[in-house]
Amino acid sequence: xxxxxxxxxxxFVYGTLRPGRRNHDRFLRGRTVAExxxxxxxxxxxxxxxxPYAVAAPAGEVRGELITVAPEAYDxxxxxLDELEGHRPGDPRNLYxxxxxxxxxxxxxxxxxxxxxxxxxWARRLRAExxxxxxxxxxG
Numbered sequence: 001x002x003x004x005x006x007x008x009x010x011x012f013v014y015g016t017l018r019p020g021r022r023n024h025d026r027f028l029r030g031r032t033v034a035e036x037x038x039x040x041x042x043x044x045x046x047x048x049x050x051x052p053y054a055v056a057a058p059a060g061e062v063r064g065e066l067i068t069v070a071p072e073a074y075d076x077x078x079x080x081l082d083e084l085e086g087h088r089p090g091d092p093r094n095l096y097x098x099x100x101x102x103x104x105x106x107x108x109x110x111x112x113x114x115x116x117x118x119x120x121x122w123a124r125r126l127r128a129e130x131x132x133x134x135x136x137x138x139x140g
Contacts, residue, residue, distance in 0.1 A: 008074050010113040011081065012040055012103045014064030015052045015138055027084065031077050034068040037106040040115060045138055046130040052138040053096070053118035055126055063137040066103050066113055078114075085116045094119040 016023040019035055044060035046053045054062045069077045082088070086095035096116040103113045118126060 008069075008071065009100065010034075010066050010068045010111060011078075012038055012064055012066050012101065012113045012115045014040070014045065014054060014062050014136075016050075017067070017081070017084075018065055023084065027077065027080050028067060028069075031070050031073040032067050033070050034066075036066045036068075037063075038066040038111075038113075039063055039104045039136075040101055041104060043101075043117065043136075045133040045136045046118070046126040047133055047138075052133055053122060053126055053130075054115065055118045055123045055130075061136045063135070066105055066111060081116070087116065092121070095122060 040062040044057040101115045
């Protein structure tokens with residue numbers, strides 16, 4: 001998992017932004033060109049207060065969708081998602097960090113995409129006392 005600038009990558013969603021969930025309608029409906037079932041390997045999903053957190057782990061996987069945002073809406077959508085996820089580059093108070101990961105897509109193959117993972121201070125706490133989501137599939 002890495003940070004930095006990587007262009008207009010798709011976004012892997014695993015919680016309230018998944019199709020049919022409350023924030024998908026608010027932030028993504030009508031602004032995507034593809035939504036494909038996908039899996040993030042090398043991460044474990046933890047329950048959070050109202051939403052889940054993905055945390056890097058040697059074994060485990062998180063299920064969700066890889067969302068390709070429409071080009072004309074990309075910058076606006078990514079800024080809105082950063083705000084929703086409490087992500088500000090370099091801010092130690094972040095809830096989530098937006099990082100680039102390889103995501104396995106349904107039907108085979110992997111794609112590089114943005115993933116919001118628990119910021120390190122939250123990840124440490126979750127590893128110590130968090131409750132994992134069975135099968136890495138959050139139904140919130």
